[in-house]
Amino acid sequence: MLDGANPRFYAEGETLPAKHQLLIRFNDGSALAATVAMYGGLQCFPKGAPDMEENFYYLAGKCAPSPLSDAFDYAYFTKLLQGSERLSAKAFLATEQRIPGLGNGILQDILLAAGVHPKRKMLDLSQAERMKLFDCLKALLRKMTQAGGRDTEKDLFGRPGGYKTKLSRNNTLLICPNCGSPVQKQAYLGGSVYFCESCQPL
Numbered sequence: 001m002l003d004g005a006n007p008r009f010y011a012e013g014e015t016l017p018a019k020h021q022l023l024i025r026f027n028d029g030s031a032l033a034a035t036v037a038m039y040g041g042l043q044c045f046p047k048g049a050p051d052m053e054e055n056f057y058y059l060a061g062k063c064a065p066s067p068l069s070d071a072f073d074y075a076y077f078t079k080l081l082q083g084s085e086r087l088s089a090k091a092f093l094a095t096e097q098r099i100p101g102l103g104n105g106i107l108q109d110i111l112l113a114a115g116v117h118p119k120r121k122m123l124d125l126s127q128a129e130r131m132k133l134f135d136c137l138k139a140l141l142r143k144m145t146q147a148g149g150r151d152t153e154k155d156l157f158g159r160p161g162g163y164k165t166k167l168s169r170n171n172t173l174l175i176c177p178n179c180g181s182p183v184q185k186q187a188y189l190g191g192s193v194y195f196c197e198s199c200q201p202l
């Protein structure tokens with residue numbers, strides 16, 4: 001399941017969503033339903049099907065090391081960047097499934113912590129800035145995972161995650177948590193980016 005696809009488990013007797021893109025009913029009366037908000041994908045393959053082995057998303061998720069693993073180290077991050085230096089920080093980190101699981105929603109807090117503007121070209125980042133970006137990416141993904149996800153998302157049982165997201169559409173104050181400047185919102189590469197012009201200069 002990708003991006004805006006929200007899977008949810010329903011115990012027997014619970015009201016199922018009227019609108020859904022996927023509904024699997026189990027023999028014991030429970031069900032798994034998934035809805036897609038804005039953009040997403042639900043893909044199902046028989047095991048070993050040729051379609052599966054050729055599927056871009058499946059392969060990206062299966063073959064690339066998880067950013068939570070030790071294999072995803074600074075040397076790997078640098079290798080990943082080779083040939084993609086002309087991309088902006090958002091394009092590099094959160095498009096083309098370059099980093100499994102890292103999408104637009106997760107991106108915002110990582111860039112704020114690293115002090116990198118979403119539109120800044122990766123080749124304009126100094127070595128120290130690249131290392132800081134890598135460190136923030138690893139640390140925040142670990143933190144979000146340990147907290148059971150971001151509080152802007154719900155798990156299979158409808159419970160929000162415990163990580164308090166700093167920059168998202170739910171940040172109604174739209175004030176930078178670091179410096180108090182107004183947070184900017186812009187549509188960029190298929191999703192809104194949120195950033196602080198003071199903490200993340202272009």
Ligand SMILES: [Zn+2]
Pocket residue numbers: 176177178179180181196197198199200
């Ligand atoms: Zn700021």
